[in-house]
Amino acid sequence: MTTERWPTELRLAKDRRSLRIAFDDGAAFDLPAEYLRVTSPSAEVQGHGPSERKTVPGKKSVEIIGVEPVGNYAVRLVFDDLHDTGIYGWNYLYELGAGYEEKWQAYLDELASKGLSREGLR
Template sequence: MTSERWPTELRLAKDRRSLRVAFDDGTAFDLPAEYLRVTSPSAEVQGHSPAERKTVPGKRDVAIIAVEPVGNYAVKLVFDDLHDTGIYGWDYLYRLGAEQAEKWQAYLDELAAKGLSRDRTR
């Protein structure tokens, strides 16, 4: 399977709170770590069907501690909460960037509907 878009830059911010992804079509996205964590393509978050998808609260302050290549088609992100099972393909990262406003608002709406918070419970 080949991607229609190819990344030309993957850069983790110094504070580890965002990942810059640029593509060969000239688009670039700064994707917050929290957004990447709560939209992880992992089975832990997405489940094995749409009905199993989880709303992940408490990740406002999450950081990315590693960006690991997976072949030539994806990266695995390791977060400081030790979540590391999501494989972010180039098309998925592009879609996350292109649809960020809508996906982020849907996430905020889900949190509110379920009485959950972006902040960690103590």
Template sequence: MTPARWPTELRLSKDKRTLRIAFDDGSAFDLPAEYLRIASPSAEVQGHGPADRKTVPGKHLVEIIGVEPVGNYAVKLIFDDLHDTGIYGWDYLHKLGAEQEERWRAYLDELAAKGLSRDR
């Protein structure tokens, strides 16, 4: 089993559109608010199984308006569209950073396939 990664930095940009997270393994990621919103680990987005997962359109301009600790294992992000039910564990945030390019490409492909847009 891989040991859990521990954050050494967690910072929201002044424009509230990027969350910077660095880990004790030396990795660091700048995660856009839109990416974090569409990848929310909440049941609202992920559903209760792979077939229930939602493609979330229209979040191009979303901002993070709050970052709240959840114990010592995660943060709850609050977005300006008032979505606030996702609990982002440290390992999940690391995975989002490490897989950002391929996850983002898959998201854009899903939007196109469903006739959806990042803007609406």
């Protein structure tokens, strides 16, 4: 059974390049905008199954321009490349924070294996 995580703080950095989220169990994470963008839970990124998941290159300079509540269970992040279809539930944000190092390295390895770059495209 999955424990429902509950945020106690959600704050966009002044430079719009990271989102700070703290939870009721004491865990807190500063999640880079690029990381949040390339791991978006949207169908555009995740597809409708693991075989459809997309590798999103060129987002090194992406910024978060909006954080919109979705009920009391999630937020929709709006990025300056106009991606806004991902709904980030509290548990998913916790998972992204707790698994940051492993997930980020997997993303970097995936970019390298496909000859893609973090630079460039917006």
